[in-house]
Amino acid sequence: MSYVQSIERAREETIGREGVSAAALDAMLAKAEDALAVVRSWHADGTLPLLRLPEDTAEVTALGPVVARLQHADDIVFLGTGGSALGGQTVAQLADHAVPGVAPFREGARVHFMDNLDPLTFASFLEHLPLVTARFVAISKSGGTGETLMQTIAVLDALKRAGLESRIPELVFGLSEPAKPGKKNGLRTLLESYGVTMLDHHTGVGGRFSVLTNVGLLPAAALGLDALAIRAGAKEVMDTVLSGVPAAQVAPALGAALALALAEERGKTIAVVMAYADRLAMFTKWYVQLWAESLGKQGHGTTPVGALGPVDQHSQLQLYLDGPKDKFFTVITTKVAGKGPKLDAGLAALAGEPDFAGRTIGDLVAAQGRATADTLAKNGLPTRTIHVERLDERALGALLMHFMLETIIAAQILGIDAFDQPAVEEGKILAKKYLAESA
Numbered sequence: 001m002s003y004v005q006s007i008e009r010a011r012e013e014t015i016g017r018e019g020v021s022a023a024a025l026d027a028m029l030a031k032a033e034d035a036l037a038v039v040r041s042w043h044a045d046g047t048l049p050l051l052r053l054p055e056d057t058a059e060v061t062a063l064g065p066v067v068a069r070l071q072h073a074d075d076i077v078f079l080g081t082g083g084s085a086l087g088g089q090t091v092a093q094l095a096d097h098a099v100p101g102v103a104p105f106r107e108g109a110r111v112h113f114m115d116n117l118d119p120l121t122f123a124s125f126l127e128h129l130p131l132v133t134a135r136f137v138a139i140s141k142s143g144g145t146g147e148t149l150m151q152t153i154a155v156l157d158a159l160k161r162a163g164l165e166s167r168i169p170e171l172v173f174g175l176s177e178p179a180k181p182g183k184k185n186g187l188r189t190l191l192e193s194y195g196v197t198m199l200d201h202h203t204g205v206g207g208r209f210s211v212l213t214n215v216g217l218l219p220a221a222a223l224g225l226d227a228l229a230i231r232a233g234a235k236e237v238m239d240t241v242l243s244g245v246p247a248a249q250v251a252p253a254l255g256a257a258l259a260l261a262l263a264e265e266r267g268k269t270i271a272v273v274m275a276y277a278d279r280l281a282m283f284t285k286w287y288v289q290l291w292a293e294s295l296g297k298q299g300h301g302t303t304p305v306g307a308l309g310p311v312d313q314h315s316q317l318q319l320y321l322d323g324p325k326d327k328f329f330t331v332i333t334t335k336v337a338g339k340g341p342k343l344d345a346g347l348a349a350l351a352g353e354p355d356f357a358g359r360t361i362g363d364l365v366a367a368q369g370r371a372t373a374d375t376l377a378k379n380g381l382p383t384r385t386i387h388v389e390r391l392d393e394r395a396l397g398a399l400l401m402h403f404m405l406e407t408i409i410a411a412q413i414l415g416i417d418a419f420d421q422p423a424v425e426e427g428k429i430l431a432k433k434y435l436a437e438s439a
C-alpha cells in the first residue's frame with residue numbers, strides 16, 4: 001500500500017479515557033462490516049460507478065487530444081467551483097501548482113483555478129490575462145451553478161470584445177453532464193451554441209467524488225502528471241475492499257468506524273486533518289467538502305477542519321492541545337527526513353542551535369510531524385496517523401480513494417445518502433431571487 005494508517009493513538013488503552021474503547025470500536029466495526037458488504041455489492045452490480053473507475057484506463061487515455069490542445073497554451077484557466085474545482089486543484093499541487101514560493105517557477109503553462117467568485121478578482125484577472133494564448137475549461141456537473149455560469153459568460157464576452165469570437169471553439173472547452181431531455185443545462189447550451197468541444201461529466205459520479213474522473217484527471221494530465229498512476233493508487237485501496245478481509249483490516253472502513261465511534265462515545269464532533277506537506281494543502285480542502293457535504297445531514301456529521309504542518313502548529317496547536325476535547329485528529333506525514341537544504345554547522349552554532357548542524361529541513365519537518373502526533377496522544381487526544389513514504393501520483397490516488405470510501409462507509413453506517421446535498425439548494429434559490437430583485 002502507498003500509505004500506512006495507524007489508529008493506536010486513538011485507542012483508550014493507549015491514550016486513556018478520551019480514546020475510543022475497544023467495545024465501542026468493535027461495535028462500530030460490526031456496522032462497518034455491513035457497510036462494506038453494501039459497497040462490495042455496489043461494485044459488483046455497478047450501482048456506484050466510482051468504485052469501478054480505478055480499473056478503467058481507456059477513459060484516461062481518451063483525454064489525450066484535449067490535453068494536447070491545452071498544453072499549447074500560456075495560461076490554462078479552469079472555471080468551476082466545489083467538486084468541480086477542488087479535485088483538480090488537489091492533484092495539480094503535485095505538479096507544484098499553488099505551492100508557495102515554487103508555483104511561479106513551474107515550467108509550462110500557468111494554471112488558474114477560478115473557483116471562488118469575487119468581482120474584483122475576476123475583473124482584474126480578465127484584464128491581465130493574455131486571452132489569445134489562454135485556454136479555458138468550464139466545469140460544472142449540473143451546468144447550472146451560478147458562479148460558473150457567470151464566469152463563463154464573462155469570459156465569452158471578453159473574448160468577443162477582443163475580436164476572438166470566431167476562435168472561441170479553439171480557446172474554450174466545457175465539461176458537464178450530457179444533455180437530458182427536460183433537464184436544463186445552461187453551461188452546455190451556452191457553450192454548444194458557440195461550437196465549443198464539450199466533455200461529458202460522468203453521470204453516475206457526484207461532483208465531490210469526481211476527482212478520479214476527467215474533472216480531476218484532465219487538469220492532472222494538462223500539468224504533465226501521470227493520471228493513470230492516480231487511478232492505480234486508487235485501485236490499491238479498492239483491492240483491499242474487494243479482497244474480503246474483515247473491516248478492521250480495510251483502512252477506510254477502520255477509519256470510518258473510528259471517526260463515528262469517537263463521535264458517538266466521546267463527543268469528538270470535529271475532525272481535524274493536519275497534513276505535513278505543502279503539496280497536500282489542497283487535499284485537506286478537498287477533504288473538507290467531501291466530509292462536510294456528504295455527512296452533514298439530518299443532524300448527523302462531524303465538522304471537518306483542514307490544517308497544514310508545521311505552519312499551523314503556530315496558529316492552531318494551542319487550541320488543539322489545551323482547548324475543548326471535542327476533536328479527532330488525523331496527522332498525515334510523508335517521508336521527508338534527509339530532504340531539502342542541509343544546514344551549515346557554523347551558521348547553526350551562530351544561531352544558537354548546534355543540533356541543527358548537518359541536519360536537513362526535512363529532518364526537522366519529519367520530527368515535527370512525529371512530535372505533533374505524539375504530543376496530541378500524550379495529552380490524551382485521539383490521533384490517527386497516516387504515513388506516505390513517497391508522495392506521488394500513486395500515493396495521492398490511494399489517499400483520495402481512502403477518504404472517499406471512508407466517507408461513503410460512514411454515510412452508510414449512519415443511514416444517510418452520501419451523494420446528495422439538499423440543504424445547499426435553499427440558499428442558491430434565494431440568491432437567484434435576490435439577484436433578480438436587485439435588477
Ligand SMILES: O=P(O)(O)OC[C@H]1O[C@](O)(CO)[C@@H](O)[C@@H]1O
Binds near residue numbers: 140421
Ligand atoms: O459541478 P456543479 O454542478 O457546478 O456544482 C458545484 C458544487 O455545488 C454543489 O452542488 C453545492 O452547492 C456541490 O455539491 C458541487 O460540487
